[in-house]
Amino acid sequence: MAWGTLLTTHTIKSRFEEVGPMVDRVVAACCQRLVGYPGSDDISDAIRLGLTEAVNNIIEHSYRMEPDHRLIIEVEGRRAKFVILIRDMGRPFPEPLATRLCAMGPVRPPQTGFEPDDLEHLSEGGWGLMLMQGTMDQIKVTRTGRENRLILEKKFENCGCDAAIAGDP
Amino acid sequence: MDLQCQELGERTLVTVDADRLDAAVADEFKRRVIDLAEAGKQRIVLDLSPVKFIDSSGLGAVVGVFKFVERCGSLELACPSPPVQKVFNLTRMNRIFVIHESLPLT
Numbered sequence: 275m276a277w278g279t280l281l282t283t284h285t286i287k288s289r290f291e292e293v294g295p296m297v298d299r300v301v302a303a304c305c306q307r308l309v310g311y312p313g314s315d316d317i318s319d320a321i322r323l324g325l326t327e328a329v330n331n332i333i334e335h336s337y338r339m340e341p342d343h344r345l346i347i348e349v350e351g352r353r354a355k356f357v358i359l360i361r362d363m364g365r366p367f368p369e370p371l372a373t374r375l376c377a378m379g380p381v382r383p384p385q386t387g388f389e390p391d392d393l394e395h396l397s398e399g400g401w402g403l404m405l406m407q408g409t410m411d412q413i414k415v416t417r418t419g420r421e422n423r424l425i426l427e428k429k430f431e432n433c434g435c436d437a438a439i440a441g442d443p
Numbered sequence: 444m445d446l447q448c449q450e451l452g453e454r455t456l457v458t459v460d461a462d463r464l465d466a467a468v469a470d471e472f473k474r475r476v477i478d479l480a481e482a483g484k485q486r487i488v489l490d491l492s493p494v495k496f497i498d499s500s501g502l503g504a505v506v507g508v509f510k511f512v513e514r515c516g517s518l519e520l521a522c523p524s525p526p527v528q529k530v531f532n533l534t535r536m537n538r539i540f541v542i543h544e545s546l547p548l549t
Contacts, residue, residue: 290466294496319526326498330466393514398507401499401534408533 278352281307288333288343288362297326300349300358307351311430321356321428324409327402328360328424336364336422355411358426367422371403372415378407444468446475451488451547455479456521458490464501464527473504477511485516490546492522497530509540521546 282303286292301318308314329345337343346361367375406413412427444461457479464472480487489505491497497505505520512518521543523531531537 290500294463294465294467315525319529322496322526323498323530326465326496330498330500333466393510396506396510396539398503398510399499401502405499405530405533 278350278357281349281351281356283346283348285344285346286329287341288337288339288345288364289341290330290333293326293329293333296347297322297329300325300347303349304351304356307356308430313430317356317428317430320409321358324406324426324428325358325360327406327409328358328426331402331406332360332362332364332422332424336362336367338365355427355429358428360424360426362422362424363420364422366417367415367424375403375407375413376415378413444472446479448479448484454486454488455484456488456490456546457484458493460493462493462495464491464494464497464504466498466500469500469504472501473507476508480508480512480516485512487512487516488519488521488543490521491527492524492546494527495524497527499534502530502534502536506536506539519543 282300284296284299286296301322304321305314305318308317311317325347329347332345333339343362343364348359348361350357350359406426409428410426411429412425414423414425416423416425444459444464447458447460449456449458457476459472461468461472476487476489489508494501509518519541522545523542528537528542531540531542
């Protein structure tokens, strides 16, 4: 990425236990840019959840839980938004799902008509993509050569903050 | 992650003593709460107040515990922090669970 201010960059292995500490550092870097802004808790909560789901999804599907692959996470501050780039060298994101995700089209909850006496049909999974969509303003998925690139954008103005950070491109 | 148990009449208050309920601990959490149910704790209230973050894996573990316990007992939630409550709202799981806003239970 080259259009904003690089706030932080991290490289982790494809292990769930490495996700939380990395996300904490990303959120801390973002929060430094949000001091005094209204809605900063909502922004940081959204980044924490959306980034966690994105990285978990890559570990689970792109790397199929194999533990020693590499993910690179870069975070830029741009005018009134954060842009998070996640790179991996795993399997491509399934095309139909990528198209729906990038279009911010409907990713439904895994169940919509649950009845209390119908426990068997209550799903234990399937919320990850919906939570990414529910927390991020834009999602892009691309593949260049053998590299997957997942880009998450989180704007400030959606959380009651219209002003851009002074000095940002 | 640790679980603290306290008997409240017929119910057992299980406090999830962890900052996060995420993919790194979800399987352990599910197994340990199911162990409690299998040991005879059939009416469980999960105190989520220490949990400041939950992801889809943690939510899935809570749902899995719910499905197991509800077969012969009950599972309710208590005191979710605002970020945790947001996840239940986003996924509409707030419509499935009984969620107590405060303790002690009435």
